[in-house]
Amino acid sequence: MGGGVRTVRVIVTLKPGVLDAPGQAIQKGLAALGHAGVRQVRAGRYFEIELDGTDGLDDRVRDMCEGFLANTLIEQYRYDIV
Amino acid sequence: MGGGVRTVRVIVTLKPGVLDAPGQAIQKGLAALGHAGVRQVRAGRYFEIELDGTDGLDDRVRDMCEGFLANTLIEQYRYDIV
């Protein structure tokens, strides 16, 4: 198995079309603060994961996302490995 | 003022040194599900903002972050403009 430590950055957002109440509230808040031209805000979650070993990293990360970090019924995820 | 619509991606995380309880909980959750070798998890928030106009974008985004999206007493932010 490959050694070393890798950092994975995961972003989880709601699928398009799913109600994003936080995003809407933040958009309103920005407008109330006087920020003009904010067309849309989408809110999501971010995870920075330090992982041991480099083998099968994609599979491992996908597993974590599908089984835990995201609810794929309503959320989508993307990640990059640093 | 420059036209067009730009997308800004903001990531807000806790400053180093501030105990990241949600991150620790996720780390434990991953371990309980059998994911070995998860050294550390840091949790944060993610925002995808669609903005009208391209002028002074950096200043506008910094303003939004400092004054609103992040609590700079305990949080740090970074962003990129797509």
Added chain:
Amino acid sequence: MNIGIVVFPGSNCDADTYHAVRDVLGYHGQYVWHEERSLAGLDAVILPGGFSYGDYLRAGAIATTSPAVRALKPYVTGGGLVLGICNGFQTLLEAGLLPGAMQPNLSGQFRCEFVHLRTERADTPFTCGLKPGDVLRIPIAHAEGRYLIEPAARPALAAHRQVVFRYCSAHGAVTPAVNPNGSEDAIAGVASPSGAVLGLMPHPERASDELVGGTDGARIFSSLAMWITTGRRPSMQPVEVH
């Protein structure tokens, strides 16, 4: 005496606070809609608990954009008294009217239960009827009540004696076991240096009636009433910042 209770669209302890102030204690209270731009004429303003604007960013963050919260700064400068309860406390932090920041409870969960509070400072408008060391039994109900203060601001907090309440045992002992949310130094309530602005996580309005929750919380409201009716003014304590 005229106590204003600010109503945000997502406030949900506004009516409870009003009930405690008016029906139980017999003081005059009035609701103040969040779009109000002036707080003039009010002897004190209470920011009640709830979820001001849904609290989808950080608790209290979006509330700082409202006219009523923006009016707080001039109101305080002009000698006004402000009490922030739970979400109101979070809002005062986000608005920069009190030092520090809130994080989610260490448990990661909402907590609704009775806690004990040790009175650390009894010379504020909200605690003048108490003695230092008095233990109050009052409930909490929050998901984000872990009070943190950045290291650089800690000396000032101590020097100005800004910690007004700490979580403690029934006998007044401050131990990690009785800290319900992981707050730094078991801090449950913080005031401005003069004491004119107080924020606390526990809900005194829920402990103002013998039949529901006891009457320890009423002592905070009756302190405020005593302060106002006797015409006392908050005084700056001597400050030593190291």
Added chain:
Amino acid sequence: MVARPRIEEPAPAPAVRAPGAGLRPSERDEIRRRLGRDPTPAELGMFDVMWSEHCAYKHSRAVLKRLPARGPGLLRGPGENAGAVSVGAGWAAVFKMESHNHPSAVAPYHGAATGVGGIIRDILAMGARPIALLDSLRFGPPDDPGVARTMHGVVSGIAGYGNSIGVPTVGGELACAPCYRRSPLVNVACLGLVREDRIATSRAAGPGNAVLYLGARTGRDGMHGAAFASAGLAGDAADRSAVQMGDPFAGKLLIEATLEALMTGAVVALQDLGAAGLTCALSEMAARGGVGMEVDLRIVPRREDGMTPEEVLLSESQERMLLVVQAGRHAEICKIAGRWGLAAAVIGTVTADPLLLIRDGDHVVARLDPRHLTDAPAYAPDAVEPAYLAALRGFDPASLAPVAAADALIALLRSPGVASKRWVYRQYDHMIQTNTVLPPGADAAVLRIREAAPRGVALTVDGNSRYCYLDPYVGGILAVLEAAQNLACVGAAPAAVTDCLNFASPERPEVFWTFRRAVEGIAHGCEALDVPVVGGNVSFYNEAGEGIYPTPVVAMLGRLDDVRRHAGAGWTRDGDLVVLVGCECGRLDGSEYLATVHGITAGRLREPDVPAAARAIRCVREAVAGGVVSSAHDCSEGGIAVALAECSVAGGLGARVVLDAAGERRPDEILFGEQIGRIVVSLRPDALSALGELARRFAVPLKVIGSVGGGRLIIDADVAPSRAGTAAPGSAGRWLDVDLSTLAAASETEGRLS
């Protein structure tokens, strides 16, 4: 018929689904016959959802007629969004329970959260302010990490929604069994308060009146959800649109805006947009009022571009209401909506003819009698007694190996169904609105009604699915009696019942038989107590893999004339007497002891002596309300030993008790046997004669079994010398001697479940 207008239980659906796919060939024929033509695609989609099991109660309607909808103080029974009973001084309590099982299985947090939102809006539709919530939960064994995740997700979802909107969750129940592993149950009841003369209606009326949309904007949420709650739970993770997301902030705004709108006097009728969205609200409101409506879908406020008329008609977006507003007064309502930051729009008008005319701009998408949609066909499924019952009834507890009493007690206290639920209810704001006189932890919650002081109400939710598995009829009776018994312990008299009937597929004759028997049992129990069933909900098709146990759940509302006269479960005073009200014997059949300690779910349940239990319940209520006793707690799961342990832990005081061990009965049966109508009370010695007086009046057995005091729970066996020879081996002497902190630690779940 009992009020069962709509339900709020969408299930995941395949992403692509033809409209009408859920209809049977005979139903398609019936639609053509009623319309005298082929339905339009939109109409077909409307029939599909309105004639789903979920909305139409196709399989359950006939059976539900058995439930009694009459009783003292009943104000609204059949035909509205929720039932209502009087609580005195001109105030009405509105009460209803609903399930959100399927959504909670796939998205525990959001499924449970939207379940809370949905039931709250049913109460709101009656013009009432929601004042309390109860939750009844079933999960698989929590040592399974997947189950634990679901369980925590559900609890935090209920907390997330209920806490935000400021309605206290004051009680509930939670039980675990393997059959719920992939089919968790999430039932939520809501109580509302409204002045009797201001109870609202959903009957549309007044041709020319405005049909007004109020609330959050419409998106593609939960498309076809209602139709799919009527199919078994398939594991299709590709679907996205059947899961709705709630926005509790919008839910709070909707409560305030709706109540303010009602205060204007301009609102003629209203209903929430729940399952089947606009389709359901439009057709039900029109059909109930015997009128028609003309509606333009173009005007419906939307969240997304490019929605088709069918999508707008069927969307299950949350936090929306439909109002009929007096002609010319809609601007007042729109202004209120604006103040609360909600969308509002007049989307149509009421018409005299019973015709639902739905346009998308100039294009007519549906044109039909609303009653065609609401009067769905009903079916009488076959019912066959399940074969498994005979085998389970043959079980003989005499075959059990003895277990040390203290070990069994600790095991019982640790089991998730018996252990303290503090880990659950401390996540719920149970104090907000400052009316919670007796918080969760007691047998029932007690709320004061400030508007009608000194009156109060009590709330409990009960249902033992193990009993229903072994005998659904007896289980149904026992659910009702246990609820009443819990109310009695806090000093309240039963006033109204709402139920949630959770079953597997009604198309399986063995399942349908259990459904029918359970309803008959509930009906019998309610009739015996003279308490009306004011509403409820049926959830079928709970069968991912194995089917669930028949799980009827009963929520009961009680009245207290003087809310200050209540009691808790815990001992309050050293030296008080401990008295058992009701019969002394319990049985091991179907008991928690069998399940937890021996891993057996079997036995024959006896039909309870309902009148005797009802008398014991009345006796205890009078004793509590009359201030005769200091505490009261019923013996439920785990029998008298667990009840005594709970009284001790709750009161922080020990007790010394002697139980009759004469005769052939096994010690475990005496300690852990279960039976309805047994209540442990504590009282001052000088109050004993008053209690004896009550017991004689109600012809209820009474026995002093011990006294409160010390830091240990000690249970001794009393073997009368003359009969000592006949006592079961090992029964004499000291059965139990456990210190309080051991009991408390066993019951506490901190670090195990939380």
